[in-house]
Amino acid sequence: MFTAEYWADKLNLAPHPEGGYYRETYRSASIIPSGVLGEEYSESRCTSTAIYFLLGQGDKSKFHRLKSDEAWIYNSGGSAEIFMLGKHGLKIEKIGPDINNGESFQVFIPKNVWFAAKVTRGDYLLITCTVAPGFEFNDFELAESQKLVNDFPDYRQIINELT
Numbered sequence: 001m002f003t004a005e006y007w008a009d010k011l012n013l014a015p016h017p018e019g020g021y022y023r024e025t026y027r028s029a030s031i032i033p034s035g036v037l038g039e040e041y042s043e044s045r046c047t048s049t050a051i052y053f054l055l056g057q058g059d060k061s062k063f064h065r066l067k068s069d070e071a072w073i074y075n076s077g078g079s080a081e082i083f084m085l086g087k088h089g090l091k092i093e094k095i096g097p098d099i100n101n102g103e104s105f106q107v108f109i110p111k112n113v114w115f116a117a118k119v120t121r122g123d124y125l126l127i128t129c130t131v132a133p134g135f136e137f138n139d140f141e142l143a144e145s146q147k148l149v150n151d152f153p154d155y156r157q158i159i160n161e162l163t
């Protein structure tokens with residue numbers, strides 16, 4: 001029987017600042033010079049990176065945003081709801097293997113959108129996350145609860161739960 005603890009140990013995962021557990025598995029050796037990237041990048045970035053990311057039942061991936069789109073790709077376990085807050089208001093997507101019931105193997109989170117997730121079916125969710133240009137913590141921002149509520153007062157409940 002696979003569990004969150006099994007995968008965290010087997011894959012040597014460490015706690016992520018947003019919640020859950022991760023390990024970087026790929027970092028491209030090719031570098032994109034800063035002049036070629038958008039203005040939001042003051043330094044060069046590698047072409048792309050990938051991580052394992054694990055959420056256990058009751059864990060939260062807290063609201064955060066990135067400067068680039070991120071792909072979440074299902075690997076194992078149940079499913080999670082991904083909450084995205086942007087110009088469109090709140091959008092919820094489900095990542096998981098039950099594609100006949102509204103889940104998807106792949107979910108793409110647009111850049112600059114605040115997003116958070118929690119496991120809604122099963123004991124855990126194991127996914128791969130990729131971002132291009134490659135991930136740097138300088139491009140990652142965790143939300144402050146009150147600021148996010150001020151910007152999205154209609155979604156106070158989910159913000160309070162997942163910040």
Ligand code: GUN
Binds near residue numbers: 070
């Ligand atoms: N490396 C460290 N944290 C992250 C993350 O949240 N996403 C991606 N794609 N890579 C990371």
